[in-house]
Amino acid sequence: MPTINENFIKIPATYLFSEIARRVSAYRSEHPDVDIIRMGIGDVTLPLPDVCVDAMIKAAEEQRSVATFRGYGPEQGYDFLRKAIVENDFQAFGIEEDEVFVSDGAKSDTGNIGDIFSRDNKVAITDPSYPVYVDTNAMGGRAGQFLNGQWSGLVYLPCNESNRFVPELPAGKVDIIYLCYPNNPTGTVLTREQLAVWVNYARDKGAVILFDAAYEAFISEKDVPHTIYEIDGAKEVAIEFRSFSKTAGFTGTRCGYTVVPKSVKALSENGERVALNKLWLRRQTTKFNGVSYAVQRAAEATYTPEGKRQVRSLIDYYMDNARIIRQALQSIGMSVYGGVNAPYIWVKTPDRMGSWDYFDYLLKEKGIVCTPGAGFGASGEGFVRFSAFGEKERIVEATRRLLR
Amino acid sequence: MPTINENFIKIPATYLFSEIARRVSAYRSEHPDVDIIRMGIGDVTLPLPDVCVDAMIKAAEEQRSVATFRGYGPEQGYDFLRKAIVENDFQAFGIEEDEVFVSDGAKSDTGNIGDIFSRDNKVAITDPSYPVYVDTNAMGGRAGQFLNGQWSGLVYLPCNESNRFVPELPAGKVDIIYLCYPNNPTGTVLTREQLAVWVNYARDKGAVILFDAAYEAFISEKDVPHTIYEIDGAKEVAIEFRSFSKTAGFTGTRCGYTVVPKSVKALSENGERVALNKLWLRRQTTKFNGVSYAVQRAAEATYTPEGKRQVRSLIDYYMDNARIIRQALQSIGMSVYGGVNAPYIWVKTPDRMGSWDYFDYLLKEKGIVCTPGAGFGASGEGFVRFSAFGEKERIVEATRRLLR
The missing domain is CATH 3.90.1150.10 (Aspartate Aminotransferase, domain 1)
Known part of the structure; x- marks a missing residue:
């Protein structure tokens, strides 16, 4: 059995x-x-913004005719959308189109990203946090046992009034760190200077940061980074998750994306440093078949003036x-x-x-x-x-x- | 690192x-x-069929107004679609709505289903086969080593001229069996009688059948089952994957579903028989956020006269x-x-x-x-x-x- x-x-x-x-x-x-x-x-x-509805309807109409019909799209998303994403949000930081993977949302990606890592990694998660980080690491066998309300294998990074909701660096060794800023549920942020502490830590210790920036569009203050790639060196240690859900009201429409720079690496058993971009591409092309064409056109429309x-x-x-x-x-x-x-x-x-x-x-x-x-x-x-x-x-x- | x-x-x-x-x-x-x-x-x-384009456009228009806007939907799919699926294809076999999980396609589901099983299961796969079965079991650590073009840990079930493309029952013990009928790539089928051999085998030996029925709509012969649940006892041993991709041209629109009867079970370490329906529900609610509302309405439209x-x-x-x-x-x-x-x-x-x-x-x-x-x-x-x-x-x- x-x-x-x-x-x-x-x-x-x-x-x-x-x-x-x-x-x-x-x-x-x-x-x-x-x-x-x-x-x-x-x-x-x-x-939904009118531009998104209009774009979705136009795309749906294209699906009605042989001449404009689209079948399977690229698993990683259409070039038109990856291009718009890079040009609008990431070009200044050297991110390229093949480092952007379009998906059906940040929940899927933050959940599935564990597939490319071994079970042996030590994972740090801010507390409180979006439950998906904890639960998916538990499912992946990286959380140990659930005892007295916490997982024995996870490193919790408390965010509370005494540290002004700025987590302290972990005392012991960690390999993977989940950070979500602007934060769900606390609504707090890290300044550029505060986030740089984490990027430098990850570079020094050889950790990878999984940075959830789903609420980026709500940032109003100047010293708060919109992407972790604003921080020098982040391109070597950070994967960033983005979503159209809270930005453009896509919670029921479903589109997000994940940035995996080719320079972010992790170790194989023989000590080789393997690019996570290649592994995530493999994961997505094997277990995912891309986002609905009409939805990708709706997402693209958010980048027009x-x-x-x-x-x-x-x-x-x-x-x-x-x-x-x-x-x-x-x-x-x-x-x-x-x-x-x-x-x-x-x-x-x-x-x-x-x-x-x-x-x-x-x-x-x-x-x-x-x-x-x-x-x-x-x-x-x-x-x-x-x-x-x-x-x-x-x-x-x-x-x-x-x-x- | x-x-x-x-x-x-x-x-x-x-x-x-x-x-x-x-x-x-x-x-x-x-x-x-x-x-x-x-x-x-x-x-x-x-x-795409006109009814699907029309339904998608109507749904997109609903997303334009506060009164009809839909945010997060149920991860398992909207009731309207699950109901249509059951009424049209599964009611005769006792399948209920909470046994149907709507998703973005059969590739995702056949790939992700491995999440709910332990690594120790012995997996049998027909040969030739859709590469996703093999590759996702390899990713999940169930395939052993790749040697001389095959995986040491998988049980291959050859389908060739000498067995008229009807796989023989495995000699050794297997826990999970992938069957895809009508078959990709061979286009061959199993009759009701031939499929019953596999269902009976799974019941006798305590195996689970992962039945990919993505090409079901192409069946023209009377003695070929459209769903594995036509076979007595299949509800205790089989999970079935379906897709709107090849049926209604949804390869670029993305919608499918998976049927996990509550009576299909697998063992926990303490010997308890756990319903896979509960585990798949947990997997989907934790790592997936449902299919685009407009796409689900388009899928629903395929069930109108x-x-x-x-x-x-x-x-x-x-x-x-x-x-x-x-x-x-x-x-x-x-x-x-x-x-x-x-x-x-x-x-x-x-x-x-x-x-x-x-x-x-x-x-x-x-x-x-x-x-x-x-x-x-x-x-x-x-x-x-x-x-x-x-x-x-x-x-x-x-x-x-x-x-x-």
Whole structure:
């Protein structure tokens, strides 16, 4: 009889969003008249930019005729999209088109990237974090055993008030480091100087940084890098993940990409330094068949002048929401982080309340749903996350209730 | 320094299609006037059915407005599509909606399914075969070493003239068996009776069958099963992969699905029988974020009465091509297989010529490009594959040249 990948059953079920749904539903059934405002959601609410819809429709029409029909595309993405990506975001840093791999999203790529690494690598992950980093390393056998709420094999890098959410360099040896900036869930960032510390560390110690920049478009401050390749030497040690999901509202449309510079290498058993670009190309050409042509045309449209304006207006809308939330919470004396370069606001619970207790308080007393920070890792305990994705009128109503 | 997944560099580069391209290009540069007909291609050439384009455009328009916008969808696919799939193809066999997982294609799923199994499983693969089965098991560490053109850890199941392309049951123990019927590349099938032998074997020995039914829509004969679940007991031992690629021309649109019945189980270390449905759900919800909403609506449209008619007419067109190719080759005395329930025709080379030699002969003497069978595995040597995907006029012209 076949045997299963044992790591799968070591992973505790993620109760975070189902538990939120359960509590909201229970409260709603007891109080059917309460108008509940959802600020826990990490999904966009504004529609796709018109340029994207137009491009998708044009591409779909092309698929109707023999003369313009497209069958299998390149697994790594069409040249038109890779070219637009490089020209707009990476040319200044020497990134080339064959270093960009278009995919169906950053979740797939941050999850699948483990395929190209051996099981023996020591992995460091900031805490709190996007659960995919932890769970996929657990599935890949790199996390050891799950004991007392943490994985024995992972190196956790706490991000908390005492370090101002800037993780400290690991004490022991690590091979792979996940960094996500602007950060989900804390909304905090690293400045160029702070990120350079990590790039230099990776270069000195021979580590690879897996840099998740899905929220890059929300950056408003000048000293915050939009890509890790702004940092000298990053091209030798960093892989970067990008997404159109939060930028252009592609959460239901599905497109992202990963930058794997040819100069990023890892060791084979015989001591050879192997380019990870070659391995990721092999992984993608073997296990993936490219992104829908119409979706790639929609993504390309975000790089036109009009596309950039439309994307900018989506971002501005959400960041205005973030400002409103931040100001309201600060005005009632809460400790508030993030929300300046990211659509997430990370809030310390009052009176050392637990994340879930404060969640219950907000639900029952204010009719507001947030996300308990404990759901993102041990260091998230004592915090909740507010999301700026949502309708402005509802956000304003929520702040009225918070101030009441 | 990180270490790589060593299995990646054990895999020989797949030269098949690049070598074909190289030879065609070299010949063309010496003979620029020759009109070359490509019959090696495994990609569809007819455009998307109108119902699919219409549905995609309607869905794209919905994404333009707040009221109808869709963000993240369920990782396993929207209910509307899972429901249509079950109602049309699987209800008679007791398959339920939560046993269907919509994805971006059968290549991804047949590649990623290995994630849920341990490395220790013994894997059997028919020879010749779709290279993804072999390469992804090699990446996953289940193939051993590559020696003399084969992997030491895999069990190859030869399909050749002497067994009429019906693989024999393996002599030793195997845990996982890949079967693809109608077959790529041979175009051959198993009858219900022949497939039942495998289902019974899997039940007796406790193996799991990974059944790739991507070419199911091309079946024309009554005694050929469209799904493995037509066979009694298959629901306890088989996972089935399906695709809209060859059915409805979705090779560039990207949608497929995988059926994982809840009754298919594998062992954990403590001897528990774990449902693979639960593990695949975990895999997909952790490493995948669903298929583009517009693409799922396009797939759904293939199940409307008009959609079925349009899909049928695509299949009929290609199968008429297949008939033309078969008859031409038979009329010149070739040994011809497939092409009755599949868009591929598998042809024995004349005079024991090697696959590549016959490829060169057809290219240089007839201006026809086929695919050398040796590229699909050792048992493919001495055969070439003709594809029925293509423009009828070109297919007819090719047969004129063959008969000349």
